[in-house]
Amino acid sequence: MAECAVVVSIGSGGMSFDDRTVEIEAGQTVCWIWDNETMAHNVAQTASTSDTTRMEGGVYSGAPNTTVDFRHTFTENQTFTYICEPHASVMKGAVIVGGSEEAPRRSSSTPGFSSLSLIMCVVAAAFVLRPGDAVNTQAVGDGSTLDRSACPSECT
Numbered sequence: 001m002a003e004c005a006v007v008v009s010i011g012s013g014g015m016s017f018d019d020r021t022v023e024i025e026a027g028q029t030v031c032w033i034w035d036n037e038t039m040a041h042n043v044a045q046t047a048s049t050s051d052t053t054r055m056e057g058g059v060y061s062g063a064p065n066t067t068v069d070f071r072h073t074f075t076e077n078q079t080f081t082y083i084c085e086p087h088a089s090v091m092k093g094a095v096i097v098g099g100s101e102e103a104p105r106r107s108s109s110t111p112g113f114s115s116l117s118l119i120m121c122v123v124a125a126a127f128v129l130r131p132g133d134a135v136n137t138q139a140v141g142d143g144s145t146l147d148r149s150a151c152p153s154e155c156t
Contacts, residue, residue, distance in 0.1 A: 002029040002031075002071050002073050003029060004029055004030070004031035004033075004071065005024045005025075005028035005029055005030065006019070006022045006024055006028075006030050006031070006095075007030075007031045007032075007033055008022065008030060008031070008032045008033075008093065009032070009033055009034050010034045010037050010041060014037060014038055014039055015039075015087055015090055015091060016090065016091055017032075017084070017091060017092075017093045019093075020092065020093050020094065021093065021094045021095075021096065022093075022094075022095050022096070023095075023096045023097075023099075024074060024095060024096075024097055024098075025097070025098050026074060026075055026076055026077055026097055026098045027073070027074070027075065028073065028074060028097075029071050029072065029073040029074075030071070030072055030074070030095050031069070031070070031071045032061060032068060032069075032070045032071075033068065033069050033070075034066075034067065034068055035067050036066055036067055037066045037067070038066070039066070039086070039087075040063075040064035040065050040066050040086060041064055041065070041066075041068065041084045041086065041087070041091070042060075042061045042062060042063065042064040042065065042068065042070075042084055042085055042086075043059070043060070043061040043068075043070055043072075043082050043083075043084070044058065044059075044060050044061070044082060044083050044084070044085050045058030045059040045060065045080065045081070045082050046058070046081045046082060046083055046092075047081075048081060049081050049092065049094065051081070051083070052083060052088040052089055053083075053088070054083070054085060059072055059080070059082070064084070064085060064086050074095065074097040076097065076098075077097050077098035077099065078097050079094060079095070079096050079097070080094065080095040080096075080097065081093070081094050082094070082095075
């Protein structure tokens with residue numbers, strides 16, 4: 001049998017997986033293992049985290065049972081979502097493989113510079129540069145500008 005990179009079992013209350021989200025690399029195996037549970041459980045792949053029905057043709061451990069040793073090796077980056085069919089409304093899980101291409105994408109904007117920050121900068125600039133304030137600048141040979149208002153008359 002394949003070596004388990006991660007083992008997922010049933011949580012202490014019997015109505016959840018003990019580790020709802022696990023992260024592995026492509027080529028690793030997740031093992032869903034439980035023994036003599038009071039209720040029968042299984043693993044059934046879903047199309048998304050909000051689904052409560054098994055995806056046709058998806059990964060499936062079989063009929064719910066009180067003792068299960070189901071192993072699946074993930075060969076490519078993905079976010080694999082699954083349920084326990086008898087308890088689909090509360091027993092859900094996810095396996096994130098290799099930082100999955102399907103995982104939520106991060107913004108490509110400049111870190112720490114959100115839309116709110118931009119709005120705050122514009123408002124602050126409006127208070128600093130009041131209408132009628134002139135900006136007295138002069139182009140310099142290197143492409144930069146010189147603030148002439150801060151210079152004595154010999155700057156010009």
